[in-house]
Amino acid sequence: RLHEMLPRLARAMMLCRPHAEPVLRRATNFSG
16 A cells, blocks of 8 residues: 555655655655
């Protein structure tokens, strides 16, 4: 499910792109 994949996707994005933190925060706000 997307809800379960989101944290992994966010972590992968954070590891690949450290400058994607604002997007990561937006994603966590959306899921929360």
